Amino acid sequence: MTPRWITARTTRNNFVRHLVANLLSSSALLVFCAGTALAASGDIYLGDSLRQLGLHELEQKKGDPAEAERHGAKGGIGLYAERNRDYLWVDGIKLYLNETVGLAHGKLTVSRLDYEKILVPLYWKLPTPMPGTKxxxxxxxxxxxxxxxxxxxxxxxxxxxxxxxxxxxxxxxxxxxxxxxxxxxxxxxxxxxxxxxxxxxxxxxxxxxxxxxxxxxxxxxxxxxxxxxxxxxxxxxxxxxxxxxxxxxxxxxxxxxxxxxxxxxxxxxxxxxxxxxxxxxxxxxxxxxxxxxxxxxxxxxxxxxxxxxxxxxxxxxxxxxxxxxxxxxxxxxxxxxxxxx
Ligand SMILES: [Zn+2]
Missing domain, CATH: 3.40.630.40 (Zn-dependent exopeptidases)
Incomplete structure (x- = not known):
């Protein structure tokens, strides 16, 4: 039951290994199922997909609009998103998306392509072999x-x-x-x-x-x-x-x-x-x-x-x-x- 959007990514091997490990816990299984529930629209829940990458949802800050979410990881880079924006803020920096942030069942959603092309490389693992930097x-x-x-x-x-x-x-x-x-x-x-x-x-x-x-x-x-x-x-x-x-x-x-x-x-x-x-x-x-x-x-x-x-x-x-x-x-x-x- 591995969904197509996961097998299609460039980092597929490491990601699938990580996913299989996560699936061993029932809470992760729920997250996984919730993430696939929106398959018909082509979008996925932002919070659930970020949890697969090791982030968790944070409390909103005073002044945040109702349809906004904050996510973070201990010692990691935080992310803030608002509905209908065509960008996210990653550690406070605007990062433009292919599709605007949506909303389904009271939770923010992003397109699978944005998840694969932006969130996975930033928060999970870069493809190998890596280029040099010299x-x-x-x-x-x-x-x-x-x-x-x-x-x-x-x-x-x-x-x-x-x-x-x-x-x-x-x-x-x-x-x-x-x-x-x-x-x-x-x-x-x-x-x-x-x-x-x-x-x-x-x-x-x-x-x-x-x-x-x-x-x-x-x-x-x-x-x-x-x-x-x-x-x-x-x-x-x-x-x-x-x-x-x-x-x-x-x-x-x-x-x-x-x-x-x-x-x-x-x-x-x-x-x-x-x-x-x-x-x-x-x-x-x-x-x-x-x-x-x-x-x-x-x-x-x-x-x-x-x-x-x-x-x-x-x-x-x-x-x-x-x-x-x-x-x-x-x-x-x-x-x-x-x-x-
Ligand atoms: Zn110029």
Whole structure:
């Protein structure tokens, strides 16, 4: 009676072993049955599925809406969810889902795909063999004839900010013992479809593309930081304009679990390090991520077009903060992989 959604996952062997052990207790059997009760809708209970991953439901906090749940594990990473949101908060960081959080019989539900692609890799076990973490390709966005987004009032543009941040990041990562290569070291143009091949050629273990955001024309208020990973196979992109907006499968999808882990680790450190607005871990089929043969993310380190955030980005001390936070996220990711081996 093993349901299809469990056998289909990438971590199937270890997970099934874990599940069989759980099934030996009658309470787990009840949970298991409850989890399959929603099979027709394609959704599963959030609480029951998280219990399979070792979390338990916590008391709501004052001010939480009625249709919200908190889950946690001793010494582990807590999760908060609200009905009708298309994201969860994992340790306080927004993590976008493929489907909105639902409700059935008074309990929150999530889609099986979101459970498999987001919750299992974050809370349970990453697939093996795991990729390395030594050689990092940093990709400063834009360059040469392509300035990227701009702040006209400050006469500062994205290509200068990304290159400066990348150089700072390389210095920090070098000191931490990583082997770092930049896709560009000066103000030159590199086509989008040339960036991932540079990672492949250099046998990268992970790839981080650095960008700064821009609002619509005349928008000097939008602000906040977001980190993108490649949309998992079968899932829609958070940003419909972010590359191919279909649900295609790309070469980079072999690393879905690691892409998510890397994106979440970086977003968490960057929000903690800067205090910027958290715009969440998002998914897109960006050209620089699609064909990678290693885990990769694209960081939008704030709105250069914003009056206040743009002024911060134009400040070298703030770019140093961003570089330090991205380096901390990469270190955190490397340690997580080692601890899960
Ligand atoms: Zn950009």
């Amino acid at each position: 050689r990092i390709i940093i990709d400063p966005g834009h360059g040469g004839k392509d300035p990227g987004k701009q702040n006209a009032a400050l006469k500062y543009n994205e290509k200068a900010a990304t290159l400066d941040t990348a150089i700072r990041l390389k210095l920090i990562l070098d000191k931490l013992g990583f082997d770092v290569i930049l896709t560009r070291e000066k103000d030159v143009a590199i086509e989008l479809d040339q960036r991932a091949p540079m990672a492949i050629k250099n046998k990268a273990d992970l790839f981080v593309s650095l960008h700064y955001n821009g609002g619509a024309k005349g928008d000097t208020n939008s602000s906040g930081i977001e980190t993108y990973c490649l949309s998992p196979a079968g899932q829609r992109s958070t940003n419909a304009a972010g590359g191919k907006a279909d649900t295609s499968t790309e070469a980079g999808n072999r690393f879905d679990a690691f892409n998510l882990q890397l994106a979440w680790s970086i977003q968490r450190k960057i929000i903690a390090g800067t205090g910027a607005e958290d715009r969440g871990v998002r998914r897109a089929r960006f050209a620089v991520l699609r064909t990678l043969n290693c885990p990769g993310v694209l960081v939008e380190g704030g709105f250069i077009s914003s009056k206040s955030e743009g002024a911060q980005i134009a400040n070298p001390a703030y770019r140093q903060k961003i570089a330090e936070a991205v380096a901390a996220g990469i270190s955190d990711y490397a340690q997580r992989l080692q601890s899960k081996q």
